[in-house]
Amino acid sequence: MKRFSANGQSRAVAIWLFATAALVFAMVVVGGVTRLTGSGLSITEWKPIMGALPPMNGADWADAFQKYKTIPQYEHINPDMTLDGFKTIFWWEWAHRFLGRIIGVVFAVPFFVFLALRKIPKRLIGRCAVLLALGGLQGLIGWWMVSSGLSERVDVAPERLATHLGLALLIFMGLIWTGLEAWRGEEHARPPVGWSRGAAVLLGAVFVQCLLGGLVAGAKAGFVYTDWPLMNGSVLPPVEWGAGALTFLHDQALVQFNHRIAAYALLIGGTVYAVQAWRWRLAEGLGVSAMVVATVLWMQAALGVVTLIHAVPLWLGALHQAGAALVLAVVTINLWLVRRSLPRLFMSGPRTRVL
Missing domain, CATH: 1.20.120 (Four Helix Bundle (Hemerythrin (Met), subunit A))
Structure with a gap:
């Protein structure tokens, strides 16, 4: 059974990569809104798995709010913030992180399925693996950025924010380029x-x-x-x-x-x-x-x-x-x-x- 064309063309792989790029584009926009609303420090812990669930009851919300109260941003910027106000900024940060998790699933699961079915052109397997690794690294960079604003600053360090944005855009470019390669096939x-x-x-x-x-x-x-x-x-x-x-x-x-x-x-x-x-x-x-x-x-x-x-x-x-x-x-x-x-x-x- 033919997995892809002789010149390494695979439209299915291309569509998958373009769809992931569209999600990364949405992630960049949501990240911008998260920054502009001052929401990025509302979640003070990094839990890659359990963090996918938001607070489920009043006690959970009170605990999350109490943790936010321990950082300088609350003390110096938002000392009068109510629980309802905290929920607003929390949901933006949670949505940003949750979208990142969705992107990871949307990329990783099809990658391994396509790999098992031998539908990814051989010349693109390494590129897709690098993109997967960069996606994992982006999660670490995101927490590295957030951690800069949890103790001595009231916001995140600009150079860390630029690094986080830059890696997201590198992944975005890589997805587009690799998708075009899969759509068109190889040329020498x-x-x-x-x-x-x-x-x-x-x-x-x-x-x-x-x-x-x-x-x-x-x-x-x-x-x-x-x-x-x-x-x-x-x-x-x-x-x-x-x-x-x-x-x-x-x-x-x-x-x-x-x-x-x-x-x-x-x-x-x-x-x-x-x-x-x-x-x-x-x-x-x-x-x-x-x-x-x-x-x-x-x-x-x-x-x-x-x-x-x-x-x-x-x-x-x-x-x-x-x-x-x-x-x-x-x-x-x-x-x-x-x-x-x-x-x-x-x-x-x-x-x-x-x-």
Whole structure:
């Protein structure tokens, strides 16, 4: 019985990977809402199995609330919080963790079933195993992040939040790329170095910008300097350099400034990339793909400005985080298309450049 096509194509595996990617996208958005509502520290214990069950009665709720009262966030930020208020933030954090558990099941169970049935193309088995391992690591990173806010801080450390977000986005990119590989099958042609390198640099720059956004979120830098294009009337407000290297991770002015500058660089780079692709009239949708990249970059930048000048209301903050994941998906697909389509394009004959 044929498990997959001769070139390693499996549509069933691709659909499974794309479905998992959609859940990871939802996880990123829910994580953003959890952060914006200040809910991330409401569950003060890490119980990978038993933690799947929420408090089931009044005594359980009182116990969970009492544990929350022992951390600095309650003492310094929410000393007047009632049990009903605690339940609100608890449910957001619980939903975030529960969705993570669902993703683990949705990925792990089909993985082992497909593996037993020999339906995963051999070249993709290792990639899927790595994605499974990264998913497990993400749970550990999530607790490492939360633990930073349970004793000496009233929130989580920005660098840990950025690490947690970054790993989620790496998994998201890996799921999309591997899904595309399973959908299309294997090819051996090498892409032209220039275009492939340019698309890869663009993807890397978007990923770094997402990490910078994570630092902004962790430092709560979006709630200050809400004017634009200046920051409190200056290009760069005063920076407190006393923290040394941590200044680049914690100082609100600096992390927001870095996020802004990186956004401007991305807009310029993405626009130049799209214009060049269009001028070369790249076939098989690559010119269109490049224009989509530029369009989503401009839309995300505009959304970022609107979110900032309104001091990050919940719905705009969540939408901006969702937009970041969408941009990352688009540039990932664009790089995959460049690596897959351009070899056939250039092997078919020399291109005529449009001047």
